[in-house]
Amino acid sequence: MRAGVARGSAGSSRSRAGPRPRGRPSRGGSGQQLRDQLETNLFGVFHVTQAVLPILREQGSGHIIQVSTIGGVAAFPSLGGYHASKWALEGMTEALSQEVAGLGIKVTLVEPGGFATDWAGSSAVFADPQPA
Numbered sequence: 001m002r003a004g005v006a007r008g009s010a011g012s013s014r015s016r017a018g019p020r021p022r023g024r025p026s027r028g029g030s031g032q033q034l035r036d037q038l039e040t041n042l043f044g045v046f047h048v049t050q051a052v053l054p055i056l057r058e059q060g061s062g063h064i065i066q067v068s069t070i071g072g073v074a075a076f077p078s079l080g081g082y083h084a085s086k087w088a089l090e091g092m093t094e095a096l097s098q099e100v101a102g103l104g105i106k107v108t109l110v111e112p113g114g115f116a117t118d119w120a121g122s123s124a125v126f127a128d129p130q131p132a
Helices: 002-007 031-059 080-103
Strands: 012-015 062-067 105-110
Touching: 031 062, 031 080, 031 105, 062 080, 080 105
Parallel strands: 012 062, 062 105
Antiparallel strands: none
């Protein structure tokens, strides 16, 4: 992405995200942790998309690939903030695809299921317990 912007052209942009705090909102977690989740999984993708769109518009072509997850279409206990961020990404991406369809820009949303990563391992972020 950065190289494409520096040259003034871009063929495609791919966005994916990172951490997902685990913890039941009914039992803990902070508003800041939810904000951090949305900042990464939604606003991070938004900013990358906003950076590449003017270039793709000027070219009259390009392909934006947003990587979501099965968590953007189904919900599981203890991952409410993660799901909220991915569902928001899904809605934003679907609207974007309709907004740029007539400009020669394609938008693809990838929703992979489970596969071997460190998603639930040492890279996991756990919600801070909150007093009842």
